[in-house]
Amino acid sequence: MVLAFAVPPEFAASTVTRAGEAGRQWLARLPAQVEALYREWSLVMDGAPMHGGLSVVVPVRQGGLPCVLKVGWAGANRDQEDKVKTARETGPVTARSVTIR
Numbered sequence: 001m002v003l004a005f006a007v008p009p010e011f012a013a014s015t016v017t018r019a020g021e022a023g024r025q026w027l028a029r030l031p032a033q034v035e036a037l038y039r040e041w042s043l044v045m046d047g048a049p050m051h052g053g054l055s056v057v058v059p060v061r062q063g064g065l066p067c068v069l070k071v072g073w074a075g076a077n078r079d080q081e082d083k084v085k086t087a088r089e090t091g092p093v094t095a096r097s098v099t100i101r
Contacts, residue, residue, distance in 0.1 A: 003045040003046075004031075004045070005031050005038075007027055007049075007056070008048075008049055008056065010051070011056060012027050014053060015027055019073070034058065034071055041062060042063065045060055055071060055072030056070070058070075
């Protein structure tokens with residue numbers, strides 16, 4: 001069974017509360033953009049999406065290897081993106097981080 005990405009309801013609610021109509025529009029585009037990243041990077045969803053305040057983290061597999069895909073609001077959590085990149089370089093799990101406008 002292939003899993004499809006769905007925006008976590010709590011993340012959607014907090015995004016709309018914080019960003020209003022711009023957040024609503026971003027959320028409307030998010031599933032298609034995540035699915036496009038799956039195709040571009042040959043990722044297969046491997047668990048339920050998790051989230052923080054400004055980004056969604058999806059467990060995925062790439063060529064059988066465990067990975068995570070972090071998708072965040074444009075300009076958000078730059079320090080967190082740097083930590084994800086560092087984890088990718090040194091840890092057992094590969095991370096892909098992308099910011100979507």
